[in-house]
Amino acid sequence: MSTPPVEWAVGSVSERLGIAPATLRTWDRRYGIGPSQRTEGGHRRYSEEDIRRVRVMSRFTARGVPAQSAARVALSMDSERLMIETGAEADMAAPVGDTSGTVAAVCSAALSLDPGALSRIYQRTLRERDLVSAWNDVFAPALRTIGEQWGKGALGVESEHLASEVLVTELRAVIRGNRPRAVDVDVILASADEEQHYLPLLALEAELARHGLGAICLGARVPTSALSDLLMSRHPSRLFLWASMDRPADEALWSVLSAVHWPLNVVLGGPGWPADLPSAGRSVTVSLAHDLGSAAHALLASVSETG
Ligand code: B12
Structure with missing residues (x-):
């Protein structure tokens, strides 16, 4: 039996992408850049693919492309194109020093089973912070969030394994680089x-x-x-x-x-x-x-x- 895909509420998407909930609702209403699902009560529920489309929209509008044409391009992209467009930037979405954005990016990369993005986020965090702060402010909170999501059934154990395996690799690299004689x-x-x-x-x-x-x-x-x-x-x-x-x-x-x-x-x-x-x-x-x-x-x- 396959696991149903995870769906995200407006507030969570807003937190993950750093886009105001009001903007997300407007993009949905005016341009159709929104969730493909709604709950029975009419609440918006975004899939990972919907989120990728929002990311593309956000990137274009940030560069000054008018919302209408940004939406046209984003809507024309199929699943594969959206993956390519957003794969490399998912991890870079959080500005330097934005810990909650970085934690969200770790969770998103884990959910998308993207080892490349996970390594990049971990490496960038280790470059920007000392190890204790990287662990306390980013890695441990990300692990806790992943543990909670797994506990709620919102994330598969394979995502938890991948996020921790890639972190093992990056921590081992720090150990190797500093190993005393x-x-x-x-x-x-x-x-x-x-x-x-x-x-x-x-x-x-x-x-x-x-x-x-x-x-x-x-x-x-x-x-x-x-x-x-x-x-x-x-x-x-x-x-x-x-x-x-x-x-x-x-x-x-x-x-x-x-x-x-x-x-x-x-x-x-x-x-x-x-x-x-x-x-x-x-x-x-x-x-x-x-x-x-x-x-x-x-x-x-x-x-x-x-x-
Ligand atoms: C990654 C992970 C795994 C990986 C481990 C891979 C690895 N290489 O280590 C795998 C997939 C193997 C795994 C397996 C399991 N896991 Co697991 N796992 C996690 C996860 C996401 C992170 C673990 C971790 O490294 N934690 C480190 C930090 C983040 O832990 P912390 O508890 O928040 O730390 C606290 C303090 O200790 C301190 N602290 C933080 N960092 C540090 C560092 C140092 C040095 C010190 C001193 C203190 C300290 O601050 C925190 C706040 O007080 C946690 C979630 C979580 N909250 O820990 C679940 C979690 C620990 N796992 C859980 C479970 C249930 C399991 C399994 C039983 C699942 C299963 N059914 O098979 C098995 C465990 C079997 C066993 N006997 O051990 C539960 C445990 C619940 C419980 N206590 O009963 C958790 C909490 C997830 C959850 N929300 O339910 N897991």
């Missing part, structure tokens, strides 16, 4: 047992690398037994663990940490961890980091503390 097993980043989400680990690895700190990043779903073996054999000084999903009540990690007998700074991140952390072993400090910057700070600070 020496990376030993002193700083470990991992996602908790059974936890598939690991993008925040890459953001953190990239941020640490930018500060000259190399880390071993183990990625998603690291079994607690494997983590335990690694801790016991290599005695690292810092461990970061991510959990998006709620951790089980019988979390095995706590008993692993209670057996640690060397100074270990454990930083936990993500909404999956309980707010009240059980006390760990005497030599272990466990804290919750609420954002990328503070997680990086906690791990970097222990470098200066330990020399």
Whole structure:
């Protein structure tokens, strides 16, 4: 069974494209540049193709073409032509520094399954901002919006996969470009047992690398037994663990940490961890980091503390 196409209300189209709702309604009424669907109650519902046509209209009018002729050209374009016309500009629609426009552009590129546009938006964001602000202001909000849209059934899981896969590639490029020469097993980043989400680990690895700190990043779903073996054999000084999903009540990690007998700074991140952390072993400090910057700070600070 095929999924019905996503349809957007005037307000959402206005937010995505930065065009006033009144203008959108006028273009629809006067020139037929509008939604191909309406709800039973008569509310406008734009498809992705309708939105592309509005984009073309907007581009022409912005260049001074009279609305009437801009509309004629936009209406003459078939689906393929509209894709070509708008494919390259979708990601550039948001002006520099416009975070909500950029977040909307990420979602739109994810929805249109456009990896090229996603890379361009991510790269441009990383050029314009430092990594922490790129993550806090654009990437994390875009991921949250994508998660919400997926939760509502407005966006397919394939769009979520694509948006995160392309972000993985771009974050890895930052890591590669900044990777310190020496990376030993002193700083470990991992996602908790059974936890598939690991993008925040890459953001953190990239941020640490930018500060000259190399880390071993183990990625998603690291079994607690494997983590335990690694801790016991290599005695690292810092461990970061991510959990998006709620951790089980019988979390095995706590008993692993209670057996640690060397100074270990454990930083936990993500909404999956309980707010009240059980006390760990005497030599272990466990804290919750609420954002990328503070997680990086906690791990970097222990470098200066330990020399
Ligand atoms: C991308 C994604 C995926 C990708 C992951 C790819 C990858 N390489 O990581 C894939 C497709 C694999 C996936 C799978 C699943 N996902 Co998913 N996914 C997401 C998505 C869109 C982004 C995840 C992410 O990177 N989040 C990072 C930031 C954005 O997370 P945050 O929670 O907002 O962060 C908060 C804090 O932790 C802090 N913060 C933000 N960034 C950072 C960084 C650092 C370093 C620190 C310390 C703090 C911090 O600020 C935020 C506000 O407090 C989220 C949406 C979301 N809101 O997270 C859903 C989401 C996490 N997924 C969800 C679900 C349900 C799943 C699946 C169970 C789906 C399924 N049925 O298979 C599986 C998970 C299976 C498992 N056991 O892990 C739900 C979880 C709901 C819940 N808690 O129960 C979410 C919230 C979507 C939703 N709205 O329902 N997912």
